[in-house]
Amino acid sequence: MPGxxxxxPRFEARVRASFAQQRVMDxxxxxxxxxAPGEIVIELPFREDLTQQHGFVHAGIVTTIADxxxxxxxLSLMAPEAAVLTVxxxxxxxAPARGERLVARGRVLKPGRTLTVCWADVAAHxxxxxxxxxxxxxxxxxxxxxxxxxxxx
Amino acid sequence: MPGxxxxxPRFEARVRASFAQQRVMDxxxxxxxxxAPGEIVIELPFREDLTQQHGFVHAGIVTTIADxxxxxxxLSLMAPEAAVLTVxxxxxxxAPARGERLVARGRVLKPGRTLTVCWADVAAHxxxxxxxxxxxxxxxxxxxxxxxxxxxx
Amino acid sequence: MPGxxxxxPRFEARVRASFAQQRVMDxxxxxxxxxAPGEIVIELPFREDLTQQHGFVHAGIVTTIADxxxxxxxLSLMAPEAAVLTVxxxxxxxAPARGERLVARGRVLKPGRTLTVCWADVAAHxxxxxxxxxxxxxxxxxxxxxxxxxxxx
Amino acid sequence: MPGxxxxxPRFEARVRASFAQQRVMDxxxxxxxxxAPGEIVIELPFREDLTQQHGFVHAGIVTTIADxxxxxxxLSLMAPEAAVLTVxxxxxxxAPARGERLVARGRVLKPGRTLTVCWADVAAHxxxxxxxxxxxxxxxxxxxxxxxxxxxx
Numbered sequence: 001m002p003g004x005x006x007x008x009p010r011f012e013a014r015v016r017a018s019f020a021q022q023r024v025m026d027x028x029x030x031x032x033x034x035x036a037p038g039e040i041v042i043e044l045p046f047r048e049d050l051t052q053q054h055g056f057v058h059a060g061i062v063t064t065i066a067d068x069x070x071x072x073x074x075l076s077l078m079a080p081e082a083a084v085l086t087v088x089x090x091x092x093x094x095a096p097a098r099g100e101r102l103v104a105r106g107r108v109l110k111p112g113r114t115l116t117v118c119w120a121d122v123a124a125h126x127x128x129x130x131x132x133x134x135x136x137x138x139x140x141x142x143x144x145x146x147x148x149x150x151x152x153x
Numbered sequence: 154m155p156g157x158x159x160x161x162p163r164f165e166a167r168v169r170a171s172f173a174q175q176r177v178m179d180x181x182x183x184x185x186x187x188x189a190p191g192e193i194v195i196e197l198p199f200r201e202d203l204t205q206q207h208g209f210v211h212a213g214i215v216t217t218i219a220d221x222x223x224x225x226x227x228l229s230l231m232a233p234e235a236a237v238l239t240v241x242x243x244x245x246x247x248a249p250a251r252g253e254r255l256v257a258r259g260r261v262l263k264p265g266r267t268l269t270v271c272w273a274d275v276a277a278h279x280x281x282x283x284x285x286x287x288x289x290x291x292x293x294x295x296x297x298x299x300x301x302x303x304x305x306x
Numbered sequence: 307m308p309g310x311x312x313x314x315p316r317f318e319a320r321v322r323a324s325f326a327q328q329r330v331m332d333x334x335x336x337x338x339x340x341x342a343p344g345e346i347v348i349e350l351p352f353r354e355d356l357t358q359q360h361g362f363v364h365a366g367i368v369t370t371i372a373d374x375x376x377x378x379x380x381l382s383l384m385a386p387e388a389a390v391l392t393v394x395x396x397x398x399x400x401a402p403a404r405g406e407r408l409v410a411r412g413r414v415l416k417p418g419r420t421l422t423v424c425w426a427d428v429a430a431h432x433x434x435x436x437x438x439x440x441x442x443x444x445x446x447x448x449x450x451x452x453x454x455x456x457x458x459x
Numbered sequence: 460m461p462g463x464x465x466x467x468p469r470f471e472a473r474v475r476a477s478f479a480q481q482r483v484m485d486x487x488x489x490x491x492x493x494x495a496p497g498e499i500v501i502e503l504p505f506r507e508d509l510t511q512q513h514g515f516v517h518a519g520i521v522t523t524i525a526d527x528x529x530x531x532x533x534l535s536l537m538a539p540e541a542a543v544l545t546v547x548x549x550x551x552x553x554a555p556a557r558g559e560r561l562v563a564r565g566r567v568l569k570p571g572r573t574l575t576v577c578w579a580d581v582a583a584h585x586x587x588x589x590x591x592x593x594x595x596x597x598x599x600x601x602x603x604x605x606x607x608x609x610x611x612x
Contacts, residue, residue, distance in 0.1 A: 021206040024214060027180075052221075053174040054302055059239050060220050061177060064213025068205075086212050087421060088445055090243040090396055090549035090596055092576045094569045095305040109594060110553040112458075114420065115393060115447070117551045117594070135568060135576070137551055137596045139394055139445065141421070149207055152248040152418075240574060241598055243396035243549055245423045245443055247416045262441060263400045265611075267573065268546060268600070270398045270441070288415060288423070290396055290443045292547055292598065294574070305571075327512040330520060333486075358527075359480040360608055365545050366523025367483060373519050374511075392518050396549040401611040455513055458554040 004038035004108060008080040011037065015072045022068060030065050032072075038108035040072040045101045057097035059134070062104075062122050066091065066136040069106025070118035074140035077111045082142040083149050087115070089138035097133045099124030106136075116140045157191035157261060161233040164190065168225045175221060183218050185225075191261035193225040198254045210250035212287070215257075215275050219244065219289040222259025223271035227293035230264045235295040236302050240268070242291035250286045252277030259289075269293045310344035310414060314386040317343065321378045328374060336371050338378075344414035346378040351407045363403035365440070368410075368428050372397065372442040375412025376424035380446035383417045388448040389455050393421065395444035403439045405430030412442075422446045463497035463567060467539040470496065474531045481527060489524050491531075497567035499531040504560045516556035518593070521563075521581050525550065525595040528565025529577035533599035536570045541601040542608050546574070548597035556592045558583030565595075575599045 008014060012035045019025060019032045025042075028050060034041035042065045044050075044057070052058040067086055075084040106120040118138045123130030143149050161167060165188045172178060172185045178195075181203060187194035195218045197203075197210070205211040220239055228237040259273040271291045276283030296302050314320060318341045325331060325338045331348075334356060340347035348371045350356075350363070358364040373392055381390040412426040424444045429436030449455050467473060471494045478484060478491045484501075487509060493500035501524045503509075503516070511517040526545055534543040565579040577597045582589030602608050 018206045022211065023202050023204045024211040027202045049176050049180045051176045053171045054236070058175065058177040058217055058220070059242075060213055060217025063216045063220075063244075064211055067211070067213050067216075083207070086246055088243065088245040088394065088423075089212075090241065091216075092241040092568075092596055092598065093239055093305070094576060096303065109551075110591065117394075117553060119594075132569065135578075135596065137549055137594065139551065150249065152246070241547065241576075243443055245415075245445065247423060262398075263438065270400060270547075272441075285416065288425075288443065290398055290441065292398065324512045328517065329508050329510045330517040333508045355482050355486045357482045359477045360542070364481065364483040364523055364526070365548075366519055366526050369522045369526075369550075370517055370519025373517070373522075389513070392552055394549065394551040395518075396547065397522075398547040399545055399611070402609065456555065458552070 004077050004111065006037045006077055011076045015076055019072060024064065028061060028064065035076065038073055038077050040069045040076065040106045042069045042104045043101055046099060057102060059093055062097050062102065062134050063091050065102065065104040066106065066120040066122050066134060069104040069120045070136060070138040071140055073106040073108050073118050074116035077108055078142050082144055085141045085143055085149065087139040087141050089136050091134055091136045093134050095131060095133045097124055099126045101125050103130060114142055157230050157264065159190045159230055164229045168229055172225060177217065181214060181217065188229065191226055191230050193222045193229065193259045195222045195257045196254055199252060210255060212246055215250050215255065215287050216244050218255065218257040219259065219273040219275050219287060222257040222273045223289060223291040224293055226259040226261050226271050227269035230261055231295050235297055238294045238296050238302065240292040240294050242289050244287055244289045246287050248284060248286045250277055252279045254278050256283060267295055310383050310417065312343045312383055317382045321382055325378060330370065334367060334370065341382065344379055344383050346375045346382065346412045348375045348410045349407055352405060363408060365399055368403050368408065368440050369397050371408065371410040372412065372426040372428050372440060375410040375426045376442060376444040377446055379412040379414050379424050380422035383414055384448050388450055391447045391449050391455065393445040393447050395442050397440055397442045399440050401437060401439045403430055405432045407431050409436060420448055463536050463570065465496040465536055470535045474535055478531060483523065487520060487523065494535065497532055497536050499528045499535065499565045501528045501563045502560055505558060516561060518552055521556050521561065521593050522550050524561065524563040525565065525579040525581050525593060528563040528579045529595060529597040530599055532565040532567050532577050533575040536567055537601050541603055544600045544602050544608065546598040546600050548595050550593055550595045552593050554590060554592045556583060558585045560584050562589060573601055
């Protein structure tokens, strides 16, 4: 993967400000631990109140952090005035999401003027090395007009 | 879509008991409002603490109710001793997820001994008719051995 | 699904002309059998030279007709000067693709100024009723500038 | 990605024999150029009779070689008696598929007893370096009984 050059030198502040507005991240206890051009890491400590019937973190919660990691990876390369919308994603679940914390790493695969393709891997960490639990392949859209954000894609 | 005949006459009790164990449903405030053979409805009242940066319900939370709707639609047709695991899903986001409540309807498209294909549509409801906000196409797996649940697919 | 009103009254001629330029359709022997606003049917008689190792039509060929059915369903609702590009799709394979012919029906799920979401079902027909073999969920893009067609999304 | 140890020391002969039975590969002119444990490369020289309306190779044909690359990557790690079926895939199209030849590289992301997750990237090559045109994320299934191959997943 090439090194990406952000169009907006203040991309990190912009990503962090937007993440701070995602109220769901606070609700589930996720935090933004890395912001680089085209690459974002979000971490989520395990919590029992996020689990499904077998005691693993629910796939939808795994998807929540993967989607935001992809979205902000895309946003980090967009022009200063752009907002980002998720168009679609596909998630393959590789193993049960348990462990001390989940780490979602989103990366830009192909940036574009309108559409950006990203992927994310989510790993479960206990003490040492991570164990892959999910992979996402996603399409994100740059939106330049507030009315378009309200209307969707 | 054909009418499905459940293998387990007690499918409804089984689905409801499993849903009650999904602690994340309680955390986000979702409830199970319909359990039929091959069809499940889950509802989620809007809450500000589930939103992303534009004030809409986060796509991952939309996915959470869609995934469980698909999973339980699949489980409703499985043998009594089977557990269900999500293998993968793809979600297309059609419009911003706002409104008084979200309603996810999961349906079995193709049941199978090992794998079941389901789709879900999620609609936003205010007063009257729903407005589609997302569509999911998902693969679910029947697991007959507790050790396999721990190991994943 | 609602009835769609095409922006271009000459949509059928436009779809048929574009289909005629898809040389691969001639190569595999597929034909366009229905063109309606937001709905397209493409048929493919079984041919041994399109099969995979078990003697079924290869999933990629099933995808070929499903993708064109989705693409032209989207194009049928676009403005006269627009071209259509496939952004992405997900295909679930439901049963082996064998039988006298395959019939792919593509439908618009959500039209949009830039992006259109479509789905297609592919059925295998012998004598009578069809048997579902695949389902596609796809994102298509309207492109208004020839240079953008060359550049991709 | 870890180095995979094949269960069947004769995996290469098995993959090559199966590929030779995929009659569609001969029809489109694709060849198998690399067989390693968990990694397969398939190449397709450009041909005008495989194109869509803008003169690029049709997305379904790109998918055909990506699907087989994923399928054989999965099969290369399966037990000697297993057959492989494609359960589903998602393809993101990154750029128009033109150039002298397309090269699809399929890799196993997560092997499993029943299900294997693979991804493939497809690049267009002219003289020198490749240019990415598509990415696939796929689920494959090991089938141990001939009757199950006929029945599908």
